[in-house]
């Protein structure tokens with residue numbers, strides 16, 4: 001497939017209609033360890049994620065569960081750090097039709113993949129924007145680094161995406177410096193910057209977390225329509241199951257670096273099988289408490305184990321109301337239920353956890 005051109009702007013160009021069954025990314029057996037003070041910190045453990053073209057898949061879990069680490073591994077950002085070990089394979093079907101293992105290709109090839117085939121919205125917009133350059137300068141330069149475009153073309157494209165993101169006066173916004181924008185505006189700029197490259201895969205890491213509920217809903221609607229127009233695939237990282245219900249076709253629940261449950265969004269909300277997922281439903285931020293800073297899981301005591309202090313048996317057992325001797329002794333495998341639902345709990349068959357009706361009813 002040839003690379004899409006920008007001739008038809010202001011309409012975005014779909015690079016091929018989404019073919020639901022086509023695998024875009026096949027991530028297998030990803031493990032990531034950080035070395036800290038001579039100790040191994042296992043942040044991600046044997047994670048498999050397969051993304052089909054055109055899907056929006058949520059990666060959800062508490063702070064420290066390893067979500068960003070997975071995103072950074074996919075973007076090839078961990079390869080430059082010497083205290084990080086990444087193992088596994090991540091086979092991506094690139095725009096040129098070639099499939100590549102992102103963990104095996106050279107830095108040079110990875111540089112081409114980044115911004116062409118995968119883009120990321122970083123969790124911390126301030127740390128990824130350069131305070132010394134205007135928004136227009138850095139977003140245009142980022143685009144030109146990945147694409148052979150004329151300056152005017154690039155500018156048009158940047159303006160188009162800033163406008164799509166609901167930035168009131170995009171020309172003026174281009175002139176501004178990061179510190180002159182509100183947190184919400186910076187977040188929109190970051191999303192526009194990632195969308196500009198029109199990659200097939202967008203990793204959105206807490207992309208709407210810093211925004212108030214109304215703006216969050218707008219941006220989610222916008223991402224959904226852009227997804228439908230372009231056929232891109234989105235890996236949407238969030239700690240908030242409420243957001244998952246708004247945007248995702250499928251959800252992957254992560255606990256202490258491991259996948260503990262995965263299912264279609266509706267199925268997960270109707271039929272959670274893992275006590276941790278059920279607890280996350282109760283932790284869905286209600287109106288007025290949408291920030292993650294001080295949230296804790298209501299109804300379950302304790303906190304997630306740090307990546308140093310791995311517990312034996314099921315990782316969740318110290319906080320689980322249903323844990324038995326067996327749960328303390330045996331680490332459960334992922335077990336398949338129906339309709340592609342996977343769950344890591346020894347007791348899922350006997351537990352009747354009940355769905356999240358309250359939230360399902362509130363879904364738009």
Ligand SMILES: Nc1ncnc2c1ncn2[C@@H]1O[C@H](COP(=O)(O)OP(=O)(O)OP(=O)(O)O)[C@@H](O)[C@H]1O
Pocket residue numbers: 034035036041043061062063064065066067068069070123239306307
């Ligand atoms: N560069 C690093 N060096 C050492 N440890 C790290 C590094 N980055 C992350 N970690 C650790 O790895 C684990 C997973 O972190 P990660 O940022 O992937 O979690 P997360 O799910 O994205 O959390 P949050 O919701 O807070 O963003 C945590 O225990 C974290 O402290």
Ligand code: NI
Pocket residue numbers: 067068069123205
């Ligand atoms: Ni994170």
